[in-house]
């Protein structure tokens with residue numbers, strides 16, 4: 001006998017998922033929450049706490065167990081991102097850049113040799129990884145990338161170019177680079193003039209790889225590090241190319257789906273925390289002799305936030321349930337959920353500040369930080385406009401998705 005479908009909680013569909021959520025939630029309460037405010041203020045990435053995520057099996061959440069991972073699915077990825085972001089979205093962004101953008105990508109697309117050599121190190125937290133796609137002059141227009149790689153006669157590759165906005169691209173204030181970079185570079189054009197993209201695994205110590213600058217003074221996500229990376233005649237051995245040269249567009253597309261689900265789940269964590277804060281405050285605070293929750297305008301903030309929070313939750317976990325980490329094919333919803341969840345979360349955080357008045361505007365009360373952090377989710381991993389463009393384009397090819 002199967003489980004009664006009416007009893008299925010889409011956010012905790014199996015006992016394993018529910019246990020994962022419980023474990024991360026208690027870790028967040030005890031270890032993530034107490035450090036969040038201070039590290040936001042000081043723009044400090046908490047490396048020690050990050051490595052602890054490895055001890056809990058979270059850094060390789062979607063990696064098969066034989067390589068040191070937890071072997072879980074897209075729903076598990078969403079759970080971890082939601083729970084971490086309830087307290088510290090910036091810390092979670094560092095987690096997502098490592099565990100989804102770099103580690104999952106390698107687990108899905110790397111060769112056996114690459115996976116055996118690198119995955120155990122990144123799953124344990126011994127190595128910290130990042131993914132470098134964006135450039136100073138090219139973000140949404142990814143095929144315009146200027147970073148290029150040329151294969152020499154001895155088989156090694158020579159890479160030149162700069163990457164920008166790379167989360168975990170630097171580990172500290174001393175410009176220590178990430179241990180491993182999942183780097184996309186152009187390796188020429190195909191017959192129709194389209195840029196061919198190739199993935200390289202860049203390891204710390206390879207000649208010509210360095211940090212250009214650590215980017216300071218971001219509006220939000222301040223407890224995650226962001227850097228410009230420089231590749232100046234960087235020499236990379238042939239065994240560090242992932243897949244066949246020129247064929248990385250598929251890796252990129254496939255991994256963007258889990259990235260977007262992760263970012264939408266981060267928005268969900270922000271939405272839940274903001275709603276919780278405003279709901280409690282509205283009972284505690286009195287004005288004109290009444291709890292402020294008795295005022296109709298406050299009820300509008302709370303009521304709309306509840307409805308939007310529930311809608312984000314349903315869409316995030318519905319999309320995660322139908323996403324297979326091994327294959328592309330869920331772009332419509334991974335774009336859709338990120339488009340909806342990120343702006344909704346930003347609006348909920350904004351309403352939380354409004355309900356909490358002056359207190360909401362102060363760091364100690366958390367929601368102003370969540371509001372600043374939420375803005376990044378409308379930009380990173382694809383801007384709102386790019387999601388609108390992708391969805392509209394996909395609905396031409398796939399009109400039947402609407403009536404399905």
Ligand SMILES: Cc1cc2nc3c(=O)[nH]c(=O)nc-3n(C[C@H](O)[C@H](O)[C@H](O)COP(=O)(O)OP(=O)(O)OC[C@H]3O[C@@H](n4cnc5c(N)ncnc54)[C@H](O)[C@@H]3O)c2cc1C
Nearest residue numbers: 131132133134138139140165166167379380381382383385
């Ligand atoms: C804190 C932070 C962390 C990041 N982490 C990473 C990372 O780890 N790795 C990585 O590779 N990148 C990372 N990024 C980069 C991020 O993915 C890019 O900022 C994003 O893709 C947008 O690119 P851009 O900033 O170059 O803006 P642009 O692409 O130049 O866009 C500028 C504006 O033009 C709009 N626009 C562009 N093209 C179109 C179009 N065709 N139609 C309509 N509007 C359009 C955009 O939507 C936007 O509003 C990060 C960024 C930040 C701020």
